[in-house]
Amino acid sequence: MSILSGEDQIHWLQAPANASVAKYVQCYWLIEKRPDIHTYSYPKLNPDPAAHLIISPSDQAYRHDTCSGSTTGAGSHWLYPHQNTFELDHSQPFIHLGIKFHIGALYSLPECSGNTPRLDEVAQIQGTTLLSEREINQDVLIALARKEAKLCCDQLDALLMPWFEECTEDQHSKITCKALHQLDDSIISSLGQQLHCSQRTLERSFQRVTGLTLKQCQSMNKLEAMLEYLYQRSSAELDWVEIALKFGFSDQPHLIRYLKKQLGFTPKTYEKQRGLTIDVYGGVSSISS
Structure with missing residues (x-):
């Protein structure tokens, strides 16, 4: 577990302990700005090929700005893979407990299966299986995250397991997973040959699963x-x-x-x-x- 703490924030990051959950989730994280702390109010969020499920108090507002407009809301929300840099509104106290998925992981989830991957979006959570059917008490989870990171992560593992048991993987997700393991150390034009498939098949499967081209994903990873x-x-x-x-x-x-x-x-x-x-x-x- 990595814990970063300072006068301006409490921030921890931890990988799932459960191997089945870790197949889809890269890490859990917490960040908080307390009322007595004054920090830079409008930081930027780097482009990211991974999706995040962000658990927040229901009355806590959020705002994400880009050159093309703003997205505002309150409470828990999805942050989908984004090629653009977001400017965040951190002018007020806040707390976020996050679930960072592996790149392309949402493709295999039951409620996302068959849908076109969503990009450059922040969306209010409405009817998400994880929060509705699993009956997650957001306030309890956030309180636990503040107090004991490991217990919070264990709780998230337990809550997520039934969700991931319903996941299905097809040939597109399998070839994308293999490509992601080699993407950062490979020349894209030769990646199909390394994976024993045509470059066209690889490109089409990768974009179907992630919503991104191989080049776009490699560029974000490099950044x-x-x-x-x-x-x-x-x-x-x-x-x-x-x-x-x-x-x-x-x-x-x-x-x-x-x-x-x-x-x-x-x-x-x-x-x-x-x-x-x-x-x-x-x-x-x-x-x-």
Whole structure:
């Protein structure tokens, strides 16, 4: 278990203990902003190919802004895979308990099976099997998450198991799973040959399961790895030419264009305002006060 705590937040992240649950869930996480703490109020959430089920108090408001508009609501909600960077409203105290699914995992869930994957959406939970039929008491779970992370994760494992027992996997989900294990270390054009299928079959199955192309998913994974690398180092340690080469960019200008497109700012801006970019939802955490 990884626990990050500071004056501005309580944040823990833990993988499921149950192997059957871990097949579909990457991790559980908690983040909280207390009333007596003042932090950066509008952090950014990195693009993410994974879906999250976010459990929150029913009267707690949320807001996600992109260049194309805003999504607002209250209580528990889905955060679907998103290629865009979201700006979050953290101006008020809040708490989120999250379930981060593996990429493409929703495809196998009974209530999602056969549906076109949803992308770049935040949606209020309405009639979700997990919360309705399993009779999850959100307030009890959140209180437990605050007090004892391991017990909360064990409870989530127990609640999720009946849900995942109903999952079905077809040839599309199986080939996508194999592709995901090799995607970050492979040349996309040769991946079909490595998996003993045609490249066209692989591309079609992958997009059917995840909603993303292989290239889009690989790019988001690379961005996450790069931001984690940057977060772990001080400004004095950052050599942007070296970083560009390390993460497969042809040169520093290529890296600058990429960051501006994905996140809306240059490397120099990142050095000055690291708190602008976060993935608190089961990934890199770098909230600055």
